[in-house]
Amino acid sequence: MATTRYEPWGLGLLSQLQKELERGAAEGSTATAEWAPAVDIKEEKDKFVIHADIPGVKPEDIDISMENGVLTIKGEKETEAKTEKEGYKRVERTYGSFYRRFSLPDTANPDAISAVSKHGVLELTIPKREDVKPKKISVASAE
Numbered sequence: 001m002a003t004t005r006y007e008p009w010g011l012g013l014l015s016q017l018q019k020e021l022e023r024g025a026a027e028g029s030t031a032t033a034e035w036a037p038a039v040d041i042k043e044e045k046d047k048f049v050i051h052a053d054i055p056g057v058k059p060e061d062i063d064i065s066m067e068n069g070v071l072t073i074k075g076e077k078e079t080e081a082k083t084e085k086e087g088y089k090r091v092e093r094t095y096g097s098f099y100r101r102f103s104l105p106d107t108a109n110p111d112a113i114s115a116v117s118k119h120g121v122l123e124l125t126i127p128k129r130e131d132v133k134p135k136k137i138s139v140a141s142a143e
Helices: 013-026
Strands: 039-043 047-053 062-067 070-077 096-103 114-118 121-127
Touching: 062 114, 070 121
Parallel strands: none
Antiparallel strands: 039 047, 047 121, 062 070, 070 096, 114 121
16 A cells, blocks of 8 residues: 655645656666656546547557556557668557556546557546545535
8 A cells, every 4th residue: 555645735645646647757667668658637517538549549449447546557569561672661650558556646637547559649538536536615604
């Protein structure tokens, strides 16, 4: 079980996700992968949204799992057939397996995560739990 420091005036949940992302990269969480897709993480009022750039990867080749508060995205992009001509060969596209992991905050609802892949971008929507969403409290007049 991971210990999380409570910082009421410090880091927001989005910052915590970003911190986990940076820590995972520093610790080599992608060491077993051949490449790591670039991601954007956004916090909205009622959800978190992660966009991952995975061009050329078919939706059926993407594996997304959630275990112990950690969201894992992995998959593989197959290599295209290459031809060499007059000794010149250049490959700038990334192929092979990829792997990204994110520690989700306690406010995330792991049972309602959804994923859509469109035009090479994977969008993960992670709703916040109902019991942690901000609630408006009315103030009654005592006069």
